Amino acid sequence: xxxxxxxxxxxxxxxxxxxxxxxxxxxxxxxxxxxxxxxxxxxxxxxxxxxxxxxxxxxxxxxxxxxxxxxxxxxxxxxxxxxxxxxxxxxxxxxxxxxxxxxxxxxxxxxxxxxxxxxxxxxxxxxxxxxxxxxxxxxxxxxxxxxxxxxxxxxxxxxxxxxxxxxxxxxxxxxxxxxxxxxxxxxxxxxxxxxxxxxxxxxxxxxxxxxxxxxxxxxxxxxxxxxxxxxxxxxxxxxxxxxxxxxxxxxxxxxxxxxxxxxxxxxxxxxxxxxxxxxxxxxxxxxxxxxxxxxxxxxxxxxxxxxxxxxxxxxxxxxxxxxxxxxxxxxxxxxxxxxxxxxxxxxxxxxxxxxxxxxxxxxxxxxx
Amino acid sequence: xxxxxxxxxxxxxxxxxxxxxxxxxxxxxxxxxxxxxxxxxxxxxxxxxxxxxxxxxxxxxxxxxxxxxxxxxxxxxxxxxxxxxxxxxxxxxxxxxxxxxxxxxxxxxxxxxxxxxxxxxxxxxxxxxxxxxxxxxxxxxxxxxxxxxxxxxxxxxxxxxxxxxxxxxxxxxxxxxxxxxxxxxxxxxxxxxxxxxxxxxxxxxxxxxxxxxxxxxxxxxxxxxxxxxxxxxxxxxxxxxxxxxxxxxxxxxxxxxxxxxxxxxxxxxxxxxxxxxxxxxxxxxxxxxxxxxxxxxxxxxxxxxxxxxxxxxxxxxxxxxxxxxxxxxxxxxxxxxxxxxxxxxxxxxxxxxxxxxxxxxxxxxxxxxxxxxxxxxxxxxxxxxxxxxxxxxxxxxxxxxxxxxxxxxxxxxxxxxxxxxxxxxxxxxxxxxxxxxxxxxxxxxxxxxxxxxxxxxxxxxxxxxxxxxxxxxxxxxxxxxxxxxxxxxxxxxxxxxxxxxxxxxxxxxxx
Numbered sequence: 001x002x003x004x005x006x007x008x009x010x011x012x013x014x015x016x017x018x019x020x021x022x023x024x025x026x027x028x029x030x031x032x033x034x035x036x037x038x039x040x041x042x043x044x045x046x047x048x049x050x051x052x053x054x055x056x057x058x059x060x061x062x063x064x065x066x067x068x069x070x071x072x073x074x075x076x077x078x079x080x081x082x083x084x085x086x087x088x089x090x091x092x093x094x095x096x097x098x099x100x101x102x103x104x105x106x107x108x109x110x111x112x113x114x115x116x117x118x119x120x121x122x123x124x125x126x127x128x129x130x131x132x133x134x135x136x137x138x139x140x141x142x143x144x145x146x147x148x149x150x151x152x153x154x155x156x157x158x159x160x161x162x163x164x165x166x167x168x169x170x171x172x173x174x175x176x177x178x179x180x181x182x183x184x185x186x187x188x189x190x191x192x193x194x195x196x197x198x199x200x201x202x203x204x205x206x207x208x209x210x211x212x213x214x215x216x217x218x219x220x221x222x223x224x225x226x227x228x229x230x231x232x233x234x235x236x237x238x239x240x241x242x243x244x245x246x247x248x249x250x251x252x253x254x255x256x257x258x259x260x261x262x263x264x265x266x267x268x269x270x271x272x273x274x275x276x277x278x279x280x281x282x283x284x285x286x287x288x289x290x291x292x293x294x295x296x297x298x299x300x301x302x303x304x305x306x307x308x309x310x311x312x313x314x315x316x317x318x319x320x321x322x323x324x325x326x327x328x329x330x331x332x333x334x335x336x337x338x339x340x341x342x343x344x345x346x347x348x349x350x351x352x353x354x355x356x357x358x359x360x361x362x363x364x365x366x367x368x
Numbered sequence: 369x370x371x372x373x374x375x376x377x378x379x380x381x382x383x384x385x386x387x388x389x390x391x392x393x394x395x396x397x398x399x400x401x402x403x404x405x406x407x408x409x410x411x412x413x414x415x416x417x418x419x420x421x422x423x424x425x426x427x428x429x430x431x432x433x434x435x436x437x438x439x440x441x442x443x444x445x446x447x448x449x450x451x452x453x454x455x456x457x458x459x460x461x462x463x464x465x466x467x468x469x470x471x472x473x474x475x476x477x478x479x480x481x482x483x484x485x486x487x488x489x490x491x492x493x494x495x496x497x498x499x500x501x502x503x504x505x506x507x508x509x510x511x512x513x514x515x516x517x518x519x520x521x522x523x524x525x526x527x528x529x530x531x532x533x534x535x536x537x538x539x540x541x542x543x544x545x546x547x548x549x550x551x552x553x554x555x556x557x558x559x560x561x562x563x564x565x566x567x568x569x570x571x572x573x574x575x576x577x578x579x580x581x582x583x584x585x586x587x588x589x590x591x592x593x594x595x596x597x598x599x600x601x602x603x604x605x606x607x608x609x610x611x612x613x614x615x616x617x618x619x620x621x622x623x624x625x626x627x628x629x630x631x632x633x634x635x636x637x638x639x640x641x642x643x644x645x646x647x648x649x650x651x652x653x654x655x656x657x658x659x660x661x662x663x664x665x666x667x668x669x670x671x672x673x674x675x676x677x678x679x680x681x682x683x684x685x686x687x688x689x690x691x692x693x694x695x696x697x698x699x700x701x702x703x704x705x706x707x708x709x710x711x712x713x714x715x716x717x718x719x720x721x722x723x724x725x726x727x728x729x730x731x732x733x734x735x736x737x738x739x740x741x742x743x744x745x746x747x748x749x750x751x752x753x754x755x756x757x758x759x760x761x762x763x764x765x766x767x768x769x770x771x772x773x774x775x776x777x778x779x780x781x782x783x784x785x786x787x788x789x790x791x792x793x794x795x796x797x798x799x800x801x802x803x804x805x806x807x808x809x810x811x812x813x814x815x816x817x818x819x820x821x822x823x824x825x826x827x828x829x830x831x832x833x834x835x836x837x838x839x840x841x842x843x844x845x846x847x848x849x850x851x852x853x854x855x856x857x858x859x860x861x862x863x864x865x866x867x868x869x870x871x872x873x874x875x876x877x878x879x
Contacts, residue, residue: 006383010765011715226727226734233724237713242671243704244724245693 005352015350023342049317057200069266069286071308072211074293075301076259082299083231085255089150090263091287092157093128097264100127102278105187116186128264136256140249179279189272207269218301292340372397378427387413389580400557402567405577406800419451420444450518451527465498508539527558537861564593617647620820622681636660641846645820652835653824660844665793669702693728701787705794711778714767719748755780772803793824
């Protein structure tokens with residue numbers, strides 16, 4: 001018996017939606033096996049990892065906090081990947097945005113007005129865009145591979161951040177800890193009550209609202225506008241894109257500025273809410289995890305929003321598994337990796353169908 | 369052993385499509401056996417099974433009377449089956465001998481191999497220089513490498529997939545001599561073609577395939593080209609009607625000393641191309657593949673920008689600096705050679721593919737940056753109706769259409785705009801005879817309504833059918849455009865071989 005992949009005449013829409021679900025199921029099964037091999041009851045472990053984070057209002061609040069940057073970056077990356085522009089450096093653009101936006105409280109700690117908030121957020125976006133512009137420029141000018149340049153730039157900016165918070169930007173009253181002064185008032189994002197006290201209460205910050213706006217705007221752009229059409233053509237048939245008169249260079253710029261800007265916004269929102277200051281670790285790898293979010297979400301902005309919650313659970317699950325099961329919270333990264341692997345594998349089923357063949361071909365010159 | 373190869377009730381199914389349906393045929397040693405059929409009739413699939421590249425769904429092959437399964441091309445070569453594909457698998461940067469060495473099983477001695485190449489190529493009238501680098505060779509010479517590569521393995525059966533598609537008439541003649549000689553030595557040849565004259569001239573036996581089935585097995589000497597065509601198509605072929613009244617108007621498309629540098633090591637540089645296409649006429653650019661046709665198309669369509677605006681004028685406006693959409697906006701339309709991935713996005717629906725080329729020229733399709741899907745669907749339905757595009761679903765993905773139907777759509781999408789200038793590269797490449805006739809008739813009709821049409825084609829029959837004037841492109845240089853009635857295929861063949869060689873022959877004649 002042989003297993004073959006047979007090309008479908010048309011892409012299967014059903015499979016496009018089923019593929020992430022199959023991938024999640026396979027990830028859970030594989031995860032269960034890994035837990036079992038480590039001597040844990042797989043059902044308890046999976047429960048702790050994936051269900052427990054949804055049981056309290058505090059953890060749901062945390063879920064939204066974690067999903068916010070993932071959705072924001074993931075939606076931008078989804079658009080980029082769809083246009084065949086591979087921005088792997090969102091983590092770096094996130095860091096660049098956080099740094100540039102933080103310049104306001106670092107240099108003008110007493111500047112407190114609504115303008116502070118606006119200025120910090122704008123600088124965050126600009127920082128992300130500027131840092132995303134580097135691989136875009138290198139690609140257009142010298143034909144460098146943006147996967148490599150954008151990825152390597154992540155480590156550069158992380159070292160810059162490290163140097164800043166240990167050196168020139170260090171809080172003079174901070175007992176030599178590598179961090180800036182703590183942000184306050186207008187240097188922090190306002191919070192809103194999403195669900196009243198009687199049930200929750202669940203608070204969300206302004207970042208979550210930005211994420212939802214970004215997702216809706218990008219979904220509209222991709223679905224309805226000529227720009228979205230252009231990006232989609234560039235992604236699947238670059239030659240046809242050129243024939244349609246769409247400029248590849250412009251698309252590279254657009255995608256890097258868009259996804260870089262959103263990553264920068266996510267970065268500044270992180271330091272203006274959860275972190276509250278600039279320090280070496282401002283993101284648990286949101287920029288990288290957002291790549292998985294984009295693919296799990298079918299490179300669709302709305303899909304990315306849903307996928308952001310799935311990946312946010314894995315972050316929270318990692319934390320609760322560390323507490324309840326005594327395993328490393330890096331397990332979350334293992335799950336994320338397995339998930340991406342299965343999504344990419346299952347995606348081949350959109351264009352191909354699996355078929356079992358009974359007969360194995362005989363070798364040459366069978367009997368007469 | 370009466371038959372070298374027998375195929376018995378061979379069936380090949382791809383998904384739901386029966387590509388070969390109960391094919392039974394027999395090939396004798398020393399016979400040149402033609403597989404004749406339209407594109408999509410199942411010829412290529414059949415020979416790929418014989419060559420071991422595909423496996424039949426059911427049925428059996430017999431080789432010298434014994435039942436065999438051929439699991440791979442390597443196994444086929446071991447049996448003594450060689451194949452020359454339509455698309456060559458050669459490394460441009462390597463020499464002839466190195467390319468052949470790559471395909472030889474086991475260890476070899478480069479020097480001895482070079483000697484063998486020289487001997488075999490001389491014996492069979494396929495002159496080849498073992499030390500020549502492939503990139504410098506013409507398509508005809510490249511084909512010789514592939515043939516010599518097969519001959520070195522002393523095949524009993526040689527399969528040739530549309531070998532003359534890439535050759536000048538003279539090169540084709542040379543090939544026929546070689547094939548006849550091979551057959552004389554007892555080697556069987558399976559010759560795939562849809563060119564009837566060639567088959568009549570060369571082949572001893574013809575198997576005609578239609579929709580995957582064998583419809584006839586005849587002696588080509590006893591048939592006429594017309595009777596073969598009827599068997600192939602299953603009916604009479606529409607003859608293109610063109611009222612050849614010379615009502616030429618003003619020049620609508622003008623190329624003036626157009627130059628375009630090569631954009632890669634294997635791309636062709638365009639040198640001083642000048643041509644005028646007037647209202648009401650069809651001008652064809654003939655030439656062997658790879659002599660600058662795709663570069664010419666890119667330059668005329670605006671996919672590649674020109675150094676000076678004056679090099680290209682549409683209706684008197686210099687447009688060399690303008691992109692493809694600016695040229696469309698002044699009434700030009702373009703149809704590239706490659707349907708999937710260039711002329712259309714494979715995974716997009718037909719109506720989305722309407723937006724691809726018409727988003728800038730049709731105001732109804734894009735309103736303030738937003739795509740009107742209703743407008744696109746309307747255009748798409750009109751094209752589908754006017755050009756009889758056959759399809760399974762109301763708005764299918766482009767890739768699900770057959771070659772002929774997609775070509776009708778891609779051409780129809782442009783003709784629907786009533787363009788003043790139409791530039792079309794390989795209008796009927798890989799298209800069935802019915803669709804080809806529709807497309808050719810539409811091209812001629814457009815010209816007669818006052819448009820200027822430039823056709824780039826490698827199919828001489830097609831060119832003589834529709835063109836009023838013919839120019840020949842060779843190594844990036846374009847000849848003068850001669851009236852079609854003044855040219856014969858021999859003369860075109862000489863022009864295809866290139867002005868250089870023509871001058872050389874003249875010099876040689878004088879000396």
